[in-house]
Structures are given as structure tokens and as C-alpha cells.
Amino acid sequence: MPAEFFSAISNQKTPPVYKFFDGKAWKESTSGKTITVHSPIHGETVGELQSVTPGEIDHVMQSALTAQPAWEATPLNKRVSVTHLAADWIRHFEDYLTALLVREIGKTDSEARSEIKRTADLTDYFADEVQSIRGETLDSDNFPGYDKGRIAMVERVAYGAVVAIAPFNYPVNLAASKIVPALLMGNAVVFKPPTQGGISGVHLTRMFEKAGVPAGIISCVTGGGTDVGDYLASHPKVDVITFTGSSDTGAAIARKAGMKPLVFECGGNNPAVVLPDADMNLTAREIIKGGYQYAGQRCTAIKYVLGSQGVLDQLLPVVLTQMGESVKMGDPRSPETKLVGPVISVSAAGQFQQWIDESVKLGAKIVTGGSRKGNYMEPTILTGVTPDMPVVTHEVFGPLVSFISIKSMDEAVTIINDSMFGLQASVFTKDEGTGLTFAKQLNVGTVQINGSPQRGPDHFPFLGVKRSGLGVQGVRYSLEAMSRLKPVVINKPQ
Numbered sequence: 001m002p003a004e005f006f007s008a009i010s011n012q013k014t015p016p017v018y019k020f021f022d023g024k025a026w027k028e029s030t031s032g033k034t035i036t037v038h039s040p041i042h043g044e045t046v047g048e049l050q051s052v053t054p055g056e057i058d059h060v061m062q063s064a065l066t067a068q069p070a071w072e073a074t075p076l077n078k079r080v081s082v083t084h085l086a087a088d089w090i091r092h093f094e095d096y097l098t099a100l101l102v103r104e105i106g107k108t109d110s111e112a113r114s115e116i117k118r119t120a121d122l123t124d125y126f127a128d129e130v131q132s133i134r135g136e137t138l139d140s141d142n143f144p145g146y147d148k149g150r151i152a153m154v155e156r157v158a159y160g161a162v163v164a165i166a167p168f169n170y171p172v173n174l175a176a177s178k179i180v181p182a183l184l185m186g187n188a189v190v191f192k193p194p195t196q197g198g199i200s201g202v203h204l205t206r207m208f209e210k211a212g213v214p215a216g217i218i219s220c221v222t223g224g225g226t227d228v229g230d231y232l233a234s235h236p237k238v239d240v241i242t243f244t245g246s247s248d249t250g251a252a253i254a255r256k257a258g259m260k261p262l263v264f265e266c267g268g269n270n271p272a273v274v275l276p277d278a279d280m281n282l283t284a285r286e287i288i289k290g291g292y293q294y295a296g297q298r299c300t301a302i303k304y305v306l307g308s309q310g311v312l313d314q315l316l317p318v319v320l321t322q323m324g325e326s327v328k329m330g331d332p333r334s335p336e337t338k339l340v341g342p343v344i345s346v347s348a349a350g351q352f353q354q355w356i357d358e359s360v361k362l363g364a365k366i367v368t369g370g371s372r373k374g375n376y377m378e379p380t381i382l383t384g385v386t387p388d389m390p391v392v393t394h395e396v397f398g399p400l401v402s403f404i405s406i407k408s409m410d411e412a413v414t415i416i417n418d419s420m421f422g423l424q425a426s427v428f429t430k431d432e433g434t435g436l437t438f439a440k441q442l443n444v445g446t447v448q449i450n451g452s453p454q455r456g457p458d459h460f461p462f463l464g465v466k467r468s469g470l471g472v473q474g475v476r477y478s479l480e481a482m483s484r485l486k487p488v489v490i491n492k493p494q
């Protein structure tokens, strides 16, 4: 069944050459160029992706804009049915997509499977939630100096063409979390998958096509970020860009995009603050999950722990004991591997190694880990870290947690608020009131009390401040972000 369902998207050879989707048909690019996707597990070729040309992108954009008005005019219940069908296909191919994700981005089976299931659930949830999104009417006499007589009917309407750019670490889920709300609100979507993860993105597109999204309304353009991504970012026919990826790429897209709405989820460098009364077992468990899941390649990963020296001395042995049981680096396909598979590339691993080495030169101490073989980085803990060290000033998208000793809670607030990132922070304490008081002082998107940073559940608002993001995502918030208010005012003659 998968072979037949997905037959149109590749040339069926081994390794396959995948086509791009121009909104109507699966095609090979006239560029004649492809990009090879290597598995981070062992480097073997998973497949090739088309490197589309600017002319092909222009054509896709035009098709999107031509088709969009009819899609927006399609009854919502029909858009909802198509979306539920797409969720059904995602669920139907759970095993196939899980295996593909494991190979393409090096997740463990359980991490990959959870991404697929979460995507199907999220897609259904969006389709249910959209039915409660409605406009409102406003009367003029609520405002001083106005009588009755004017009524504003405020509708939510589509923007037009949405560009959705997804990252390698959730190439299915963070693609669907952009594509689905945009489609449901009546937009056409031009989807740009990541290179690593692009094959999964191509498969996802096929499921929306087969679910019945009309011609021109979803397309999938593959190619390098500097070719395709940059061209899309500055394309005059794009109405909205929704993106997840690094802060540097986000800033570059924003510069090119000009005056259009942007919804960005960018880098995080998330702290965990541990108060003296914290439950050390729970705290250690959450730090490990937060720090090492998918080898630390999550924007919501815990990157550093802040506590008094006494607290850190108490916590560290508990973390190390638990790590012995719950963390093991290795081939993500092996049942012995726990949380830490490979990082996405040798060059990324090399960059992290450099930041670790530089931080060690500045006085940080390696408690465990600290080195790598190729792109397999050992789960690492550093102590004696200070906020100015490279492992803290950069977003280390790898399995590293740094321990920073602080003298007071005020110092913790200063360190967190001085960071250029502001995605999430965790506070561990048995006193939720204290946690709440502390949370109010932090300039981050979300504060978690007694839990590791995380995006889910997916109907919660998800946002970052400073270099961590723009706008708000989360089911209802994403639906709102993919539509705009349009008031029509009826002025009754006086």
C-alpha cells in the first residue's frame, strides 16, 4: 500500500529521487540539480530532493494565488473534512512514516512514532477547533461621543498565500502545525521542507494532496535554504511567512520579508532554576528528559541549570545516577539506545565540540561526556559554567547541560533576562507560590513550574520573546495567526 500511495512522488529507484509538487503535479526540476539527503545514523543516502528554480517558484506562487479565492469560498465543513482525511492518512501510514523519520533525521523509534501520532492528533484538533473560530459585531455607542447607528461586522479572512518553512527536528509535526491552520483558514500554502527531513515533508504533502486539497492550494518546493528559502522570503506574492528554525535564519528571513506578517519559532537556550526545596528526583528526571531527548535537538531543550552551589552539589549526583539508567548514546534503531542518537550532521557536532572546548578553556569542567565520534556526541554535563561562556551564549543543539552556580535568585533572574533568547524557563520548587512569584519576573515565552520546557500540549500558547520568536502558535492561536480581521462597518443614515 505505501508503495502504491506514494508512487507519484519519486522515480522508484534505489535510492529514490523525489519530485517536488507544483500544486498540481509531481515534477523533476528543470534545474537538473538534486540535493542528497544522508542519514545521520550512518551516512548512507536516503534519497535525493529536487533543487527547484526561481521560475518554478514563481509558477507555484501564481497557481496558489489563482486557486486561493475558490478555496476560501469553499464551505468550512468541506475544508474540515479534507483535513480530517489528511489526519487519517497520517495515522494510516504511522509505521511507514516512523521508519522514514528514524532514517532521515535519526530519531529513536519512540520519538519518531510520537511525532507522527502527535501530528495526526494535532491535525484533527485543528479541524475541530476551527469550527469555533468566529467573528463578532461591535456597536458604535460603546465609544464616548458616538451614538448607535454604526455596526462593525468583524470577520476572519484568509491572507492569501502562506509560505510554511519547517525545521529538520520535527519535519512532519512542525510542517503540519503550519500547513493545517493556514489551509483551514482558507489560505493557499507553499511548503518549504528542510533539506534533512525533506523526504518526510514530501510524503506529508502527498497525504494532503490525496486527502483532496484542491490543485494549487498546497505545493511543496524543495531545495537549499539559500536558494529556495531566500527566494521565497523576498517573494512579492507571499502574504505571510511561518517558520521554525534557528534565530539567525529567522532574522535573515525577517530582513528579506519586509512588511508582511511573520510567525517565527526560533532558537531557545532554556534554563532550569532549582530552588533549595525542590524535589531532587523529579528535578533530575525533568532535566534529563529536557536536556537529552532527541540528543538535545529541540528548541525547548534545557540547556543550563541555575542553583546555589549547595543545591547543585545535591542535584548533580542524582542527575548522574539517573543518567546511568535512562540515557545511552547510540544508533537510534538499537533498543539499547536511550534518548541520545546522532546529532544531525558532523559539522553541527564539530561546532558544538568547539563551544565545549572553548568553555573548558575558560574554566568549565566536564563531569561526563565532552567528546564525540563523528556526529555522535556523548551526553555531556559541564559544571563551573558562567553565563558568558560559548556553551551558554550560543544555542547548542546537542546533548549538553551546563550547571551554573548562582548566589541569589536575583542573579538567576538577571542571567535569564539578559540572555538574547527567551523561549521557556523551568522553575523547580515544592512551593508553587514561590514558583509563581519567580515566574512573573522572567522575560520568556513560557515558564514551567516543576516540568521541563515543552511545546505541548499543542493547544497551549507557544511563543518566544527576543531572538526566540515572533507571534504565537498553539491550535487556536495558529488559526488566528493564519487569518486577519476584516471589519465591514454599516453606517446607518442619521
Ligand code: G3H
Pocket: 169, 170, 265, 297, 298, 299, 300, 453, 454, 455, 456
Ligand atoms: O524544536 C522545537 C519544537 O517546537 C519543540 O517541541 O517541546 O514538543 O519537543 P517539543
